[in-house]
Structure formats: structure tokens, C-alpha cells
Amino acid sequence: MLTTSEERLALLRHQVREWAAEVRPFALEVDRDPSLATGLLHLPTVALAARVQIPPPYNDRPLSIKGEVFHITGALERAVWCEEVAWGDLGIGLASPGASMCGVLVEALGSEAQKRRFYGDLLERPTWTMFALTEPHTGSDPASLASTFSRSDTGGIRLDGTKRFVSNAVRARFGAVFARTGPGPYHIRAALVDTSLPGYRAEPIPTIGVRAAQLGSVTLESVELSEEHMLGSGLSSLRRGLWGWSRVLDRLRPTVAAMAVGLARAAYEYVCEHRAEPSREDAARLARMAHEIDAVRHLTLSAAAAVDRNQENGHLASVAKLRAARLAVSVTRAAPAFFGAGGRIEHPLLDKYARDALAFEFMEGSQNVQRLAVAGALTRGTLDPGAPVG
Amino acid sequence: MTSGERPALTRSVQQAVHDTARREGPTAALSALYEAIGRDTPVRGPGGHALVPEGVRHDAADTAVLPGIDGLGLLPLRGPTAPDAPAREPGPEGGPIGPAAWAEALTWLRLGLSVKILDEALGYLRDRVTGGSPLLTRQLIKGALADAVALQLQVRSVLDAHAPGDVPRPLSAGLNAMVTQADRMLLPLLGASGFTTEGPGRVAHASELLVDTYFTIAQEGTDLC
Numbered sequence: 170m171l172t173t174s175e176e177r178l179a180l181l182r183h184q185v186r187e188w189a190a191e192v193r194p195f196a197l198e199v200d201r202d203p204s205l206a207t208g209l210l211h212l213p214t215v216a217l218a219a220r221v222q223i224p225p226p227y228n229d230r231p232l233s234i235k236g237e238v239f240h241i242t243g244a245l246e247r248a249v250w251c252e253e254v255a256w257g258d259l260g261i262g263l264a265s266p267g268a269s270m271c272g273v274l275v276e277a278l279g280s281e282a283q284k285r286r287f288y289g290d291l292l293e294r295p296t297w298t299m300f301a302l303t304e305p306h307t308g309s310d311p312a313s314l315a316s317t318f319s320r321s322d323t324g325g326i327r328l329d330g331t332k333r334f335v336s337n338a339v340r341a342r343f344g345a346v347f348a349r350t351g352p353g354p355y356h357i358r359a360a361l362v363d364t365s366l367p368g369y370r371a372e373p374i375p376t377i378g379v380r381a382a383q384l385g386s387v388t389l390e391s392v393e394l395s396e397e398h399m400l401g402s403g404l405s406s407l408r409r410g411l412w413g414w415s416r417v418l419d420r421l422r423p424t425v426a427a428m429a430v431g432l433a434r435a436a437y438e439y440v441c442e443h444r445a446e447p448s449r450e451d452a453a454r455l456a457r458m459a460h461e462i463d464a465v466r467h468l469t470l471s472a473a474a475a476v477d478r479n480q481e482n483g484h485l486a487s488v489a490k491l492r493a494a495r496l497a498v499s500v501t502r503a504a505p506a507f508f509g510a511g512g513r514i515e516h517p518l519l520d521k522y523a524r525d526a527l528a529f530e531f532m533e534g535s536q537n538v539q540r541l542a543v544a545g546a547l548t549r550g551t552l553d554p555g556a557p558v559g
Numbered sequence: 560m561t562s563g564e565r566p567a568l569t570r571s572v573q574q575a576v577h578d579t580a581r582r583e584g585p586t587a588a589l590s591a592l593y594e595a596i597g598r599d600t601p602v603r604g605p606g607g608h609a610l611v612p613e614g615v616r617h618d619a620a621d622t623a624v625l626p627g628i629d630g631l632g633l634l635p636l637r638g639p640t641a642p643d644a645p646a647r648e649p650g651p652e653g654g655p656i657g658p659a660a661w662a663e664a665l666t667w668l669r670l671g672l673s674v675k676i677l678d679e680a681l682g683y684l685r686d687r688v689t690g691g692s693p694l695l696t697r698q699l700i701k702g703a704l705a706d707a708v709a710l711q712l713q714v715r716s717v718l719d720a721h722a723p724g725d726v727p728r729p730l731s732a733g734l735n736a737m738v739t740q741a742d743r744m745l746l747p748l749l750g751a752s753g754f755t756t757e758g759p760g761r762v763a764h765a766s767e768l769l770v771d772t773y774f775t776i777a778q779e780g781t782d783l784c
């Protein structure tokens with residue numbers, strides 16, 4: 170039994186890194202053909218993703234490393250897990266089965282029965298889930314989403330609308346879908362939707378990067394639901410509405426930052442490994458990269474620890490996401506140039522990393538949305554640059 | 560013009576390549592450029608690599624797979640893989656225009672692509688309403704647009720100030736770094752629609768591949784540290 174949380178996290182990091190290395194050889198193949206992503210369950214991180222991130226009361230088979238048990242439900246454990254998984258391959262990491270974003274929402278808003286069913290299904294067999302919020306006309310501004318929950322002829326709930334850019338939409342067995350029950354932000358709710366229901370249709374949207382995650386557009390046409398599918402029924406309209414679940418998402422943001430750190434590190438280490446005898450200037454650039462990666466990792470882990478201490482501490486996660494996305498983009502774009510002209514053609518993995526990094530501009534809130542959140546926290550006084558971070 | 564080079568492209572050809580890039584994208588513009596220099600074999604960069612439109616004659620075994628430009632009709636070609644690799648097509652030195660004129664032409668082409676991305680970003684931001692008003696009215700957005708367009712105009716002013724063929728290769732490399740910087744400011748403004756293979760993200764990616772293939776100092780385009 171390890172005593173400090175640092176030792177536990179170091180153990181987790183070490184083991185996940187070892188497993189994540191096994192993913193790397195598949196990265197380019199799945200990038201070319203995203204449909205291959207569902208055939209990787211023999212890889213430890215993919216198989217494990219299917220059954221971690223499930224809270225203790227619902228998971229009797231958590232991850233165990235040298236006798237230490239990890240549920241990967243806290244922000245710090247998630248950050249460590251996600252950094253290493255993304256270092257292995259971001260695309261395959263995002264394409265993994267498991268609770269993922271949908272799970273965090275179910276954990277926060279789900280009833281006991283919903284949790285039992287959701288987590289039970291996940292543990293029964295590897296299951297892909299999704300989180301369908303973005304729409305063709307609304308991305309950064311979910312308050313104006315247009316999909317609707319309405320009363321159906323049979324007295325149930327009818328779901329209509331269109332969603333876009335939903336990760337794993339084509340392969341998901343179920344997921345959280347957001348729609349409105351009436352006008353205004355308090356009337357936006359989420360339901361757990363089974364993708365085999367009549368009226369659900371998903372089609373892939375080919376992307377430049379993280380192609381393995383196979384983003385999809387979803388059409389919902391008179392999908393028949395009942396009250397038992399609705400999340401947050403026992404909660405106030407504030408907590409189950411836009412305000413409530415955007416707080417929930419704050420908890421996830423450090424993990425997105427951690428993924429960006431993992432990707433930057435993968436590109437940096439690739440250069441170190443393959444660039445024989447770098448010039449003095451290149452060596453200096455690599456050293457600066459290493460320092461920057463380290464600094465952003467510190468920031469990200471502090472943000473994760475802050476969220477673990479108090480869920481209201483989400484603003485630091487926006488700071489971390491802002492810096493980490495920038496880091497991933499700049500490191501991955503600089504990396505091919507270490508190999509001279511034709512670096513991207515000779516090193517397709519680096520070309521892929523540069524494409525993948527762009528995802529961080531948008532995933533889990535665009536960079537401008539983070540900027541506005543950080544500036545808001547600063548002007549409200551919740552962010553004090555003179556105080557210790559975290 | 561360096562001795563031994565044929566006369567460079569005329570201003571009207573440079574402008575036409577730019578305009579084709581702006582209107583139709585990288586493949587049509589590169590095809591127009593190959594046509595203008597009267598060449599049907601790959602023009603190779605300093606490392607022996609090339610990025611060519613499908614119509615250009617090439618050895619299929621040279622073709623690399625880069626999914627980021629799938630469907631564009633552009634082919635990345637590898638350079639010599641071993642010291643004793645068989646002789647390849649000569650670089651632009653052997654073609655009708657020299658490396659400096661080729662680099663200059665690519666600058667016009669990539670600037671045209673950058674303006675294309677700007678056009679698409681403006682269209683997107685005008686139509687996209689958040690919180691009751693078009694995204695184009697947001698100050699953060701206007702700031703990014705202004706920075707990007709200022710960079711584009713800076714590049715254009717240098718090109719305009721040089722007679723065709725008078726832009727030295729290192730200057731072209733620097734100008735291309737500025738174009739890259741402008742693209743990188745613009746692309747995020749398109750949201751995830753700039754991340755789909757049908758969107759302008761693929762154009763920006765192809766444009767970055769052009770720099771990577773034909774210039775050795777692409778690092779200048781990065782903002783790291």
C-alpha cells in the first residue's frame with residue numbers, strides 16, 4: 170500500500186505509459202482507416218478504457234497495479250491516464266470504448282437506476298458512448314441549441330434534432346443527447362439515448378486530425394423516449410440545466426489539457442529519438458520545448474488537483490486548456506522542421522501529430538471560449554495571479 | 560535572376576496562380592503553375608520531395624500516404640531514401656525556372672490560399688450567430704481577423720515591390736513563414752468546420768505541406784517560445 174498520492178500517481182503513470190506504447194504501432198493505420206479503431210481491444214489501454222472511469226460503488230473490477238486500486242474518476246488520476254494514453258496515440262485514445270464524457274454526466278445527473286444500468290452495461294462488454302451537444306448552428310453557444318424534447322402522441326418524450334462533430338457517434342451504443350424542453354437556458358436537458366432506437370441515424374464526418382475518433386453527424390427524428398431516459402429529473406432546473414452540466418464539464422477540462430500535453434510530448438520525444446546529432450541551435454530549441462512541456466504539465470496537474478479539491482475551481486482548468494492546446498499545436502508544428510525539407514513526408518507520424526493537435530482548438534470548448542472564461546474569472550476575482558496555483 | 564535561370568514567370572501569371580488558388584484551391588493552382596512553366600514532371604524540393612497534382616507524371620512507388628490531404632488530388636512524393644537511390648528528376652534547377660522563381664511562385668500561390676481561407680472564414684463568421692449576434696461582431700474575432708489580414712498584406716506588399724523574379728529565395732522563405740502564420744490565425748475561427756476534410760482546414764494543411772516540401776526553414780513559421 171503506497172502512502173502518498175504522488176507515489177500512487179507515479180505508479181499509475183509508469184504503468185499506463187508502458188501500455189500506451191503498445192498502441193503507437195497502430196496509430197498510422199487507424200488514422201488511414203478509422204473503422205479499424207473498434208478492433209483494438211487486445212491493447213491494454215483500449216480494453217481498460219472500457220471499464221475505468223466508473224465510480225467505486227458501481228465498479229467491482231477497477232484497475233489494479235501492484236495491489237493499488239485505481240478507478241480513474243478523480244481529475245488528477247484522469248489527467249495522468251489521459252496524458253499517457255494521448256502520448257500513445259490521441260486518436261486511438263479518443264476512439265476508445267468506455268464511460269468518457271457521457272459517464273461524467275451520468276455520475277453527476279443520473280438517478281441510481283440510471284447509473285446502475287449505464288455502468289452495468291459498460292462493464293458487461295466494451296461499449297462506445299458519446300456526448301452529443303454540438304449542432305450545425307451552435308457550437309460555442311450551447312444556450313441556443315435547437316434540438317427539442319417534446320411530448321409524443323403516446324404520452325412519452327419525443328426527441329428531434331441534428332447534432333454535429335460528435336466523437337464516436339457511429340459506433341456508440343448509447344450516449345447523452347442535449348435538447349431543449351422549452352425556451353431559455355434552464356430548459357436544456359440531457360437524455361441517455363440508446364442508438365438502436367428508431368429515428369437515430371449517424372454518419373461519419375471525415376476530419377483532418379484525430380481521424381480514429383470518427384466524428385459523426387447525428388439525425389434524431391421522432392426518437393421515442395420516456396422519463397426514465399431523462400437525466401437530472403430529481404434535480405433543480407438550475408442544476409440539471411446548462412449551468413449545472415457546464416460545471417460538470419469543468420471537471421473534465423484538465424483531462425483535455427493533459428491529452429494536449431501527452432501529444433506534445435509524443436512529438437518532442439519523436440524528434441529527440443530520430444534526430445541524430447542535432448545542431449546546437451536545434452538542441453537549444455528542443456531544450457526550450459522540454460521546459461515548456463514540463464511547465465504546462467505542472468499547470469495542468471495543478472488545475473486537476475484544484476478541481477479534485479473543489480468542483481467550483483474550474484477556471485484554472487480553462488487556463489490549463491488554453492496553454493496546453495497552444496503547446497500541442499506549436500510543438501507538433503515545429504517538430505517536422507527538425508528533419509529539414511520533406512519532414513512531413515518522411516515522418517508521417519509527425520504530420521499526423523500536427524493534424525491531431527488542431528483538435529484542441531475546439532474540443533471541450535474553443536480557445537476563445539477559454540480566453541473569455543479566464544478573463545471572466547480574473548475580473549470576478551476568482552483567479553488571483555498572486556496566489557499559489559491550485 | 561540568377562545566371563543560368565530562364566526568365567521568371569510574368570506578373571500576370573503570378574497573379575493568375577494566386578487567383579486560381581483563391582478561387583479553386585491548391586490543386587488547380589499547382590496545375591496552373593505546372594502549366595505555366597511548361598513542365599509535366601515533378602519539381603522537387605531541397606530534400607528531393609515533391610507535392611504534385613495528380614496529372615503530373617511520377618513514379619507510383621514514390622507516393623507517400625498523408626491522409627490530411629486525401630481527396631484533394633495532390634500527391635506527396637518521397638525523396639531519395641538511400642544514398643545510392645537511383646537518380647531522380649532534377650530539382651527546379653533543371654526546369655524552365657530556377658529555385659528562386661519557383662519559391663516566389665509558391666509564395667503567390669500560398670498567399671492566394673491564405674486569402675481563400677480568409678474569404679471562407681468571413682463567410683462563416685458572418686452567418687454564425689452566437690448569443691444573438693454574428694460571430695463577426697465579436698472583438699476577439701475582429702482582432703484575429705485584423706492580425707491575419709495585416710500579415711497577408713505585408714506579404715503582398717513585398718511581392719508587389721519586387722519585379723517578377725527578383726525575390727531572393729531566403730526572402731520567399733520568410734514570406735512563406737508569414738503566410739503560414741496568417742493561416743494559423745484564421746483556421747481556428749472556422750470552428751470544427753475547419754477541421755473536416757471538406758473544409759478549409761485541408762487547404763491550410765496542403766499549404767503547410769508545400770512549405771514543408773520546398774523550404775528548409777519551416778521552423779520560422781512556428782511561434783514556439
Ligand SMILES: Cc1cc2nc3c(=O)[nH]c(=O)nc-3n(C[C@H](O)[C@H](O)[C@H](O)COP(=O)(O)OP(=O)(O)OC[C@H]3O[C@@H](n4cnc5c(N)ncnc54)[C@H](O)[C@@H]3O)c2cc1C
Pocket residue numbers: 299300301302303307308309310333334335336337379382384527528531532533534535536537538687689694697698699700747748749750751752754
Ligand atoms: C476533435 C473534436 C471532437 C469533438 N467531439 C465532440 C463531441 O463528442 N460532442 C460534441 O457535442 N461536440 C464535439 N466537438 C465539437 C466541439 O465541441 C465544437 O467544435 C466547439 O464547441 C466549437 O464549436 P464550433 O465548432 O461550432 O465553433 P464556433 O462556435 O462556430 O466558433 C467559431 C470560432 O469563433 C470563436 N468564438 C465563438 N464564440 C465566441 C465569442 N463569444 N467570442 C469570441 N469568439 C468566439 C471560437 O473560438 C472559434 O474560433 C468536437 C470537436 C472536435 C474538433
